Amino acid sequence: MKHKILLIAFLFVIAQQLSAQTTNAWKQATAGGYTYKYVPGDPTNSRFYTLKNGLTVILSPTKKQPRVQTYIAVKAGSKTDPANHTGLAHYLEHMLFKGTDVYGSLNWAKEKPLLAKIDALYEQYNNTTDEAKRKEIYKEIDKASGEAAKYAIANEYDKMMAAMGGQNSNAFTSFEQTVYTEDIPANAVDKYLKVQAERFRNPIMRIFHTELEAVYEEKNRTLDDDGRKVNEAMFKLLFPNNNYGKQTTIGTVEHLRNPSLVDIRRYYNDYYVPNNMGVIMSGDFNPDVVIKKIDMAFKYMKPKAIPPYKFDPEQAITSPVKADVYGPNAESVTMAFRFPGANTRDARLLDLMGSILTNGKAGLFDLDLVKKQKLLSATAGSYALKDYGVLLLRGNPVKGQSLDEVRDLMLGEIAKLRNGEFSDDLIQSIVNNEKKRLLQQNQDYSSRADDLMSAFTSGVDWKNVVGLIKELSAVTKPQIVAFANKYLNNQNYVIVYKHQGEDKNIVKVDKPAITPVDVNSAAQSPFLKQVSAMPTVNIKPVWLDYQKDIQRAKAGSLDVLAVKNVDNSLFRLYYRYEMGGWNNKLLPLAAQYLQFLGTGSKTSEDFSKAFYKLASSYSLSAGNEITTVSFNGLQENFGATIKLYEDLLLNCKADEEALASLKARIKRSRENQKINKSAIMQGLMSYAQYGPKNPYNYGLTNEELDAVTSQDLIKVLHELNNYSHIILYYGPKTAAEAGAEVAALHKVPASFTAYPVAAKFTRVDATANQVLFANYDMVQAEIYWIRNDTPFDPAKEASVEVFNNYFGTGGFSSIVLQDLRESKALAYSTFAQYVTPSKKEDRDFFAAYIGAQADKLNEAVKGMNDLLTTLPESNDGVELAKDNVRKSIETERITEDNIIMSYLSAKRLALDYDLRKTTFESIPKMTFADLKAFHDAHLKNKAYTYCIVASEKRVTDDDLKKYGTLVKPDLKQIFGF
Structure with a gap:
């Protein structure tokens, strides 16, 4: 499962945090x-x-795609865990x-007493302190678990969801919520509800033994996660009385070692009750029909009183409270101010204030700390919880900067906020962008469901969400200044270094x-067979016709590809160049440099403010082979947005100070990359695919970076439009109308x-096993298997899709x-995938x-x-994989500008048709023999x-050499700098 501490969406939090009364009153209807x-x-x-029975049901119908995003949310999480x-x-x-006792078991009557024995053994284990006796009990647990597992059918739930075409089957737990999420085809609602109603009726704690080990692995992953450690330290300082700070979602090592199935069931019985749960669905359905089905499915649930959560109020913070956290990743500072709970009147301006500090373009942090390159990065934002709210500030130092200097710079922006030193029209700009x-x-449909779920679990009144824009518009600058002075000073915060x-x-x-x-x-319960046999109405797949679905026009001499937006007044525009960093190493650097430049009449800050005021944005992104200028905004500001960018690109002036700061920040970022395990692993994987000289380490060396001048980069920017490119447009206008407007401005x-x-980079052939190892101070070991394979062949796409799903x-x-x-x-996270390339000239590879x-x-x-040597056989598994791939394809709708992107992707593979159609049609005849032949x-x-990243203290060379010739590239070989 994935687990995340959810930051409440701006949409919901701001609705809580505005003082103005909304005119949107609740209405009632019957249907x-x-x-x-x-x-x-x-x-x-x-x-x-x-x-x-008290169950909340929230339904949001929309027919844009024949799918439904569903959440079953419980208003309980780690905050209500027992302290022990x-x-x-x-x-x-x-x-x-x-x-449950109905699915997941071969023989419930025989499995039940064995599970009861395991329950009792865990209670003994939990209450025994003598280590020798604990080991003996654990042996008994291991033995009994093996016996019980003989009657278990693992992952029947996942098989049922996959068979009906479900995607992204998952769940997450945070402080105040546990949420179960599915994305299903619109024709699978009946199957979904039958499975979910049974799922929550009588969950059985089977295969607990190995699942507990998966949780151990998850805990160890958090021990290697510096960001997680910082968050936990910060909450501990902020909330010494509340379980926000006293407990963590995954729990302590000691408690993980001493689980209690009895207490887990008690928790389920206390909190998994209908008056504490919600079913949230958004997608293609008739709500009059679906509500009756949900009622019938869950009416067996009985309401009961929910144990209240009690805590001692936190004492005011009168002087900074500090903690230090250590780990291999880059240095940073996290500061937090505590606020009243999200539903109190005093908390209602918190998120808007966060947007004034950071909004990505024109906030105080954006302009003063990021744009002026005083910090490597800096953000501010609100985090709303039921009992308290938090304003979070995060900053990363540039080279030679102390963490206290980072703190002081962020506090300086807070002082500006208290003094009202921000643009008078910033609040209106925030409204426009909202x-x-x-x-x-x-x-x-997925975003809708996520918003509704977050509102439900956090207690946000939806009428305030609907009235958001009016409420935002009523907030004044003096209100924000008064609010900042009430809650923010230089003493009442916590700080984690x-x-x-x-x-x-x-x-x-x-x-x-x-x-x-x-x-x-390979086994199947009668319940699974019953669900599989339920009838469904077929959904016809929709294929793209690139000639009919894309409008074509001209913008002067440039080709325009367009899709009309018939839903709203938004536009997205792209200039796409078929060149990138592999054509010119300076291009990615020039793209970064542009954001810090102004012209003779406007500063860089002026441009940021102007784009934000228009509720528009642009980005210049230079990849390896493609460079893209992306715009988005309201169609009414289309011309003004393009004009603003063209002025900046063609008239930008050199700024030596900005370039010096940019070079220093890049070097600091490079140092940080070298102490980041994910970045190191990416380098090893590129090395494995292309050899010592590869795309990952191709770029400017530090010496080359030092030699770059402002004029070098200004020349690249001023000449960008001299290279051939195409125009991509999605918006309310036709291709011809958009092309004419672009031609006049571009x-x-x-x-x-x-x-x-x-x-040019060519994938290398591996003639013998090799081990690429990088040392990193971590608890876990991360291992990738990499192998380059045959050239791209569209005829094997169906085999690739089904094999990946099955395997x-x-x-x-x-x-x-x-x-x-x-x-x-053996793991919390593991996967395997055969990957096809993005262009015809490349080769497939396996990871x-x-x-x-x-x-x-x-x-x-x-x-x-x-598993790489012998492919396990399951004919039912093959049919499941085939069903899942076909149902995913038949309910996929490629819309909006994704139609254009799909066409361009197909074109890079030398295809002029929608490859999904031939894949879909090839799948039914596939058998296990086909997958085995592919595997062989x-x-x-x-x-x-x-590719292995691990600690030399925990992994020996002798172990590594068992698997191939051992190579230990140094960091300069991996990164190229």
């Missing part, structure tokens, strides 16, 4: 025999039902995927002795300059996850991954290698490069 509430003028057309069993809500979330964001948000260095306080969760269990992956020469010759990317129903996580408990405790390295490598041809007995 289909059910009464619901709604808010007039709500663009999401959401209906809010409360069923007889932290991490319990998170455990329970994992167990809600294990089935209008744009709301238009974007309401187009997507993140230092680069060894964390000597890490206590990892050690690997317990676990015997792999039989997961019976000046290009009569003939274009030829692109500079691009550097390594099909979620918990895939072979890799079932074997390495569910059966052997597999497992992140495991370092002391499991040998077992993890053997486990994956066994592309994976079995092949040479691989193992």
Whole structure:
């Protein structure tokens, strides 16, 4: 599962935090025999039902795509964990995927007493302090778990969801919510509700033994996550009395070692009750029909009183409270001011104030700290919780800057806020940008559902959401200034200094002795068969016709590709150049430089403010092979947006101070990359695919960077429009109308300059196994298998899609996850994928991954290698994979500017048709024999490069040499600087 501390969307928090009274009153209506509430003028057309048992149902219909985003949300999380069993809500979330007495079992009558025995053994284990006795009890747990697993069917839930075409099956736990999420085809609502109603009826804590080890792995991942450690330290300082600070979502190491199934069930019985839960759905459905189905499915649930959460109020912070955190990643400063709870009157301006500090363009932090390059990065924002709110400030130092200097710079911006030293029209600019964001948000069924779910779990009144723009417009600058002076000073904050260095306080969760269990992956319960047999109405797939679906026109001599926006007044525009950093190493640097430049009449800050005031934005992005200028905004400001950018690009002036600061920031960023495990792994993977000289380390060396002059970069920028490019447009106008407007504002020469010759990189063949190793101070070991394969062939696309789904990317129903996580408990995260290229000239490649405790390295490598050698057979699994791929394709709708992007992607592969159609039509005839032939041809007995990032203290060279020739590139070889 993924777990995240959710920052409440700006849409919802600001609605809580504005003092103005809204005129949007709740109304009531009846349809289909059910009464619901709604808010007039709500663009999401959401209906809010409360069923007889107290279950909240929120339905937001939209027919743009034949899919439905669903959430089942429980208003309980780690805040309500028992103090002696932290991490319990998170455990329970994992167990809600294990089935009930009706599914997930081969024989419930025989499984039940064994699970009862395991319950009792865990209670003994939990209450025993003698380590020798604990080891003996654990052996009994391991033995009993193996016996019980003989009757378990692992991942039946995931198989049912995959079979109905579900995507992104997952769940997450945070302080005050546990949420179960699915994205299903519109024709699968009946199946979905049958499965969900059964899922929450009587969850059985089976296969707990190995799932507990997955949670151990997850805990170890957090111990390697510096950002997580900073957040936990910050909340501990802010909330010494509240469980926000006293407990963490995953729990303590000690509590992880001593789980209680009895307490997990008690938690379920206390909080998983209908009057504490909500079913939220947005997508293609008839709400009059769906509400009745939901009622019928969940009416068995009985309401009960929910245990109240009690805490002692926090004392006022009268002087800064400090903590130091150590880890291998870059240094940073996190500051936090505590506010009253999100539903109090005094908290209602918090998020708007955060936007005045940081909005990405014209906030105080944006202009004074980022634009002027005083810090490597700086952000501010609000975090709303039920009991308290928080204003978070984060900053990263430039080279030679102390963490206290970072603190002082951020506090300086707070002082400006208190003094009202910000633009008088900034609040109106925020309103304009919020209008744009709301238009974007309401187009997507998934975003709608996410907003509604967040509002439900955080207690936001939806009528305030609908009245957001009016409320925002009523806020005045004096109100913000008064609010800032009331709550912000130089003393009432907490601060966490993140230092680069060894964390000597890490206590990892050690690997317990676990015997792999039989997961019976090929078995099926009668319930699964019953769900599979439920009838559905077919959904016809929709294929793109690039000739009909894309309008074509001219903007002077430039080609225009366009799709009309018939939904709202937003536009997106792109200038696309078929060149990038491989053509000119200076181009990516010039793209960065532009954001710090002005012209003879406007400063860089002036441009940022002007774009933000228009509720428009632009970005110049130079990739390896393609450079794109992207614009978005309201169509009414289309011409003004282009004019502003063209003025900046063609008339930008050199700024030596800005370039010097940019070079210093780049060098500091490069230093930070070298102490970032993900960046190091990316380098190893590029090395594995292309050899020592590869795309990852191709770029300016530090010496070359030093030699670059402002004039070099200004020349690149001023000449950009001299190179051939195309115009892409999505908006309310036709291609011809957009082309004519662009032509009048976007000046290009009569003939274009030829692109500079691009550097070439060729994927290398591995003739023997190789190990690329990089040392990193971490608890886990991260391992990738990399192998370059055959040239791109569209005829094998169907095999690739089904094989990936069956083998390594099909979620918990895939072979890799079932074997390495569910059966052997070797990892929290693992996958495998055969990857096709983005252009015809490139080759396919294969990548597999497992992140495991370092002391499991040998077992993890053997486990994956066994699967690469022998493909486990499951004809039902093949049919499941086929169904999932076909149903995903038939309900996928490529819309808006994604139509144009799909065409350009196909063109790079030398295709002039929608490849999904031939893939879809090829899938039905596929069998396990086809997948085995694919596995034999592309994976079995092949040479691989193992990319491993781990600590030399935990992994030996002798172990690494077992798998191939050991190579340890130094950081300069990996990064090129």
